[in-house]
Amino acid sequence: MNTEILGVILMYATVVALAIPLGRYIGKVFNYEKTWLDKIFNPLDKLFFKLSGINPGNEMTWKQHLVTLLTINGFWFIISVFVLTNMSWLPLNPDNNPSMSWDLAFNTSVSFVSNTNLQHYSGETSLSYLGQLILMLWQFISAATGIAICAVVFNAMKERTTEKLGNFFSYFVRSCTRILFPIAFIGAVILVFNGTPMTFDGKDSIITLEGAQQNISRGPAAAFISIKQLGTNGGGYYGPNSTNPMENPNYLTNIVETVFIFLIPISLVFALGFILKRRKLAIMIYGVMTAGFLCLVIPTIYFEMNGNPAIAEMGISQNMGSMEGKEVRFGSAASAYWAINTTNTSNGSVNAMHDSLTPLSGMFTMLGMMINSFYGGVGVGFINFYVFIILAVFIGGLMVGRTPEFLGKKVEAKEVKIAMMIALLHPLMILGGTALASFLYAGNPEAYAGWLNNPGYHGFGEFLYEFCSASANNGSGFEGLGDNTPFWNISTGLIMLFGRYLPIIGPVAIAGMLASKKYIPESAGTLKTETSTFGILVFAVIAIVAALAFFPALTLGPLAEYFSFCVAN
Amino acid sequence: MKSNLFPSIRLTLVCLAFFCGIYTCAVWAVAQLAPGQGNGLTMNSEGKSYHINIGQAFNSDKYFWSRPSAVDYDAAGSGGSNYGPTNPDHLSEVEARINNLLKYNPNLSKAEIPSDLVTTSGSGLDPHISVQAANIQVDRIAKIRGLSEKKLQQLIVSNTEKALLGLFGTERINVLKLNLELDQLDKN
Numbered sequence: 014m015n016t017e018i019l020g021v022i023l024m025y026a027t028v029v030a031l032a033i034p035l036g037r038y039i040g041k042v043f044n045y046e047k048t049w050l051d052k053i054f055n056p057l058d059k060l061f062f063k064l065s066g067i068n069p070g071n072e073m074t075w076k077q078h079l080v081t082l083l084t085i086n087g088f089w090f091i092i093s094v095f096v097l098t099n100m101s102w103l104p105l106n107p108d109n110n111p112s113m114s115w116d117l118a119f120n121t122s123v124s125f126v127s128n129t130n131l132q133h134y135s136g137e138t139s140l141s142y143l144g145q146l147i148l149m150l151w152q153f154i155s156a157a158t159g160i161a162i163c164a165v166v167f168n169a170m171k172e173r174t175t176e177k178l179g180n181f182f183s184y185f186v187r188s189c190t191r192i193l194f195p196i197a198f199i200g201a202v203i204l205v206f207n208g209t210p211m212t213f214d215g216k217d218s219i220i221t222l223e224g225a226q227q228n229i230s231r232g233p234a235a236a237f238i239s240i241k242q243l244g245t246n247g248g249g250y251y252g253p254n255s256t257n258p259m260e261n262p263n264y265l266t267n268i269v270e271t272v273f274i275f276l277i278p279i280s281l282v283f284a285l286g287f288i289l290k291r292r293k294l295a296i297m298i299y300g301v302m303t304a305g306f307l308c309l310v311i312p313t314i315y316f317e318m319n320g321n322p323a324i325a326e327m328g329i330s331q332n333m334g335s336m337e338g339k340e341v342r343f344g345s346a347a348s349a350y351w352a353i354n355t356t357n358t359s360n361g362s363v364n365a366m367h368d369s370l371t372p373l374s375g376m377f378t379m380l381g382m383m384i385n386s387f388y389g390g391v392g393v394g395f396i397n398f399y400v401f402i403i404l405a406v407f408i409g410g411l412m413v414g415r416t417p418e419f420l421g422k423k424v425e426a427k428e429v430k431i432a433m434m435i436a437l438l439h440p441l442m443i444l445g446g447t448a449l450a451s452f453l454y455a456g457n458p459e460a461y462a463g464w465l466n467n468p469g470y471h472g473f474g475e476f477l478y479e480f481c482s483a484s485a486n487n488g489s490g491f492e493g494l495g496d497n498t499p500f501w502n503i504s505t506g507l508i509m510l511f512g513r514y515l516p517i518i519g520p521v522a523i524a525g526m527l528a529s530k531k532y533i534p535e536s537a538g539t540l541k542t543e544t545s546t547f548g549i550l551v552f553a554v555i556a557i558v559a560a561l562a563f564f565p566a567l568t569l570g571p572l573a574e575y576f577s578f579c580v581a582n
Numbered sequence: 583m584k585s586n587l588f589p590s591i592r593l594t595l596v597c598l599a600f601f602c603g604i605y606t607c608a609v610w611a612v613a614q615l616a617p618g619q620g621n622g623l624t625m626n627s628e629g630k631s632y633h634i635n636i637g638q639a640f641n642s643d644k645y646f647w648s649r650p651s652a653v654d655y656d657a658a659g660s661g662g663s664n665y666g667p668t669n670p671d672h673l674s675e676v677e678a679r680i681n682n683l684l685k686y687n688p689n690l691s692k693a694e695i696p697s698d699l700v701t702t703s704g705s706g707l708d709p710h711i712s713v714q715a716a717n718i719q720v721d722r723i724a725k726i727r728g729l730s731e732k733k734l735q736q737l738i739v740s741n742t743e744k745a746l747l748g749l750f751g752t753e754r755i756n757v758l759k760l761n762l763e764l765d766q767l768d769k770n
Contacts, residue, residue: 016745016748016749016750016751016752016753017751017752019749019750020745020746020749020750020751023749023750061593061596061600064592064596065589065592065593065596066588066589066592067589067592067593080586081586081590084586084587084590085586085590085593085594088587088590088591088594089594092594135659135661137658137659137660138658138659146602146606147602149601149602149606150597150598150601150602153597153601154594154597154601182589182593185593186593189597189600189601190600194600194601194605197605198605198608198609201609201612202609202612205609205612205613205616205620206616206617208617208618208622208623208634208635209622210620210621210622211609211610211613211620212610212613212619212620212621213610214621216658217621217622217633219630219631219632219633220630221632221638221639221655222632222638222640222645222758222761222762222765223638223639223640223641223642223645225638225639227636227638227655227656227657228656228657228658229622229633229636229657229658230657230658230659230660231621231622233606233609233610235609235613235620236605236606236609236610239609251660251705252659252660252661253660253661253662253704253705253706256660256662256703256704256705257660257705257707258635258636258637258705258707258708258709259622259635259636262623262635263635264745264746264750264751264752265746267751268746268750320697321667321697323667323668323673324667324673324676324697324700324701327673327676327677327680327692328692328693329680329692329693329695329696329697329700330693330694330695330696330697330714331696331697332696332697332712332714333696333697333698333712333752334697335667335697335701336697336698336701336703337662337663337665337667337672337701337702338662338663338664338665338701338702338703338704339701339703339704340703340704340705340708340710341649341698341703341708341710341711341712341752341754342708342709342710342751342752342754343751343752344751344752347751363704364704365704366662366663366664366704368662368664368665368666369662369663369664369665369666369667369704370667371667372667372668466664466665466666467664467665467666467669468669468670469668471666471667471668471669472666474666491664491666492661492662492664493664493665493666574666574667574668578667578668
């Protein structure tokens with residue numbers, strides 16, 4: 014079999030093989046059971062709490078969880094804006110890079126605190142090492158925020174009636190120290206041994222074989238890259254992210270970085286099974302997510318390996334597939350696989366330029382972000398999926414005439430209203446934003462000529478992709494878009510804010526309200542949610558609510574591009 | 583809110599010290615044991631130092647050409663073209679590169695040209711080309727340097743990096759290493 018396809022199969026097999034034990038471990042971490050790492054982490058956590066003046070035993074209601082989350086995230090945003098707008102005189106700036114403008118600093122701060130990592134700047138020329146390290150801090154703790162709030166939802170799903178759902182700080186610190194830190198460290202070590210820089214020296218300068226001078230950006234990259242992959246952050250150290258041979262030097266590092274994208278999102282689904290002692294439920298969720306993922310990844314790999322039809326017409330050989338924007342050391346299959354990994358989760362790192370993907374592959378990457386819950390971002394992916402489960406329970410209940418119940422709790426009007434609002438928020442922001450940008454551009458194409466790098470349908474796709482990426486907290490882009498302007502910085506900044514916090518607030522509220530309701534044991538009248546039938550229903554809800562809402566927009570962009578160029582020729 | 587604010591501030595500072603301080607320094611310390619000491623992988627040839635993983639521009643006829651680059655191999659400002667697959671500017675650039683290849687490699691037929699040699703990479707710093715991309719340049723280089731084609735083909739074979747464990751990924755050739763050895767071969 015083709016070695017490129019084998020590589021892809023290896024990456025998926027590896028991530029599932031690692032996610033099972035990791036899921037069990039995460040389950041233990043959030044159930045406060047003993048693990049073999051306790052000897053190191055118990056004292057460390059105690060030190061964290063002591064220095065912060067926190068009592069980790071102080072249980073919180075769902076409202077207190079949300080207030081805590083928003084308070085600490087708000088503080089991060091303020092520090093972030095301060096550092097980014099003052100980098101030029103702060104320490105650790107050997108390349109003398111400038112401070113950011115206020116709108117770019119706003120966008121970048123929201124972007125990193127919200128776990129999005131949309132980047133309207135290029136790391137080599139726009140950040141000092143201090144700026145990079147501060148952004149790396151958000152990569153750790155925004156990911157920990159997502160995992161912690163997911164743990165709150167897991168806790169709320171247990172079979173009992175309660176208002177108290179654990180301590181947010183405790184879940185947060187456990188996510189930081191016991192989950193993210195050790196795995197990120199292992200990843201960083203693998204990277205430095207394969208040639209990724211980890212230095213505080215400035216640029217290197219060499220003379221090439223042909224005698225030209227070449228400056229080479231370096232910095233504390235390995236520490237940064239490992240966590241940006243693991244925490245579904247995705248913000249690259251270098252401008253073109255993991256296409257850069259410093260950021261992703263060879264096929265082995267590409268395997269590690271790709272595996273890191275899915276590792277925690279899949280583990281969390283398995284962790285749910287261990288925490289609730291409902292393996293079947295976890296398998297149902299994993300099954301739906303995997304089916305959705307396969308529907309997107311298989312055609313994408315096919316189209317990328319097949320090459321660009323417009324180039325095939327010129328009569329050259331495309332044995333390697335469509336190579337514009339791709340690296341030879343990864344090849345088109347591994348690049349396509351990464352593209353779908355990174356857009357299904359809210360990661361957003363790239364190892365090939367998405368703007369240059371063939372039209373339908375570009376559409377599948379957008380679909381991944383539109384759905385945003387096939388594995389999804391760390392913690393928040395499951396939370397998004399939870400909204401679809403609630404909707405499916407409600408619809409399923411109506412269809413068979415049974416009381417909508419989920420895990421022994423009655424799902425009533427209030428919960429369904431919240432779920433529906435959250436499910437519709439995402440299309441509203443993406444389609445509204447794209448409509449606004451298109452309206453401005455169409456009204457005055459000369460004034461906004463700098464926005465688009467590509468004409469026609471593909472240009473529309475650049476708008477659509479950018480808003481998908483912001484709303485899904487993804488962070489990748491059709492990077493041809495000239496996006497460092499006040500319009501894009503502010504509009505996507507606001508959308509990232511809403512796209513991050515409302516889909517956390519809604520589901521946590523639902524879970525919290527359900528947790529405080531009376532527990533009703535399963536009876537013959539209960540709609541079974543652990544079956545494949547229910548899985549199909551969830552899949553159908555996702556397809557109808559999430560995917561079909563976007564169909565008209567997709568026909569104007571990638572589908573039109575595909576049919577007018579690739580099929581017509 | 584108030585009761586959370588100070589613990590939040592203090593916890594953030596602890597995280598700052600732990601991740602930006604301890605984690606970063608730990609990775610840096612490990613990097614000192616790694617090849618290249620965390621400065622990127624370099625190799626020396628005739629007293630000059632080269633970054634193995636960073637591609638270089640090769641424009642002269644006597645070297646194997648590397649892939650086109652949207653940033654002209656600027657390793658302090660890397661990036662791709664971000665051209666969509668059907669962009670007319672992109673397609674005319676590809677067309678021009680094909681014609682350029684045919685001009686400098688007169689015995690070449692269009693169908694032999696691999697796509698990687700006429701498209702730009704994502705980083706603009708791709709250090710590799712496909713084996714096919716090296717093979718089609720043999721004829722030109724052999725003539726200019728007066729070397730036998732057989733020798734050049736052997737050079738390509740010995741410089742071909744296999745897929746990982748022979749099973750996973752692509753076969754490729756590091757253009758810089760290939761050209762350094764080509765210079766050596768020419769000297770002997």
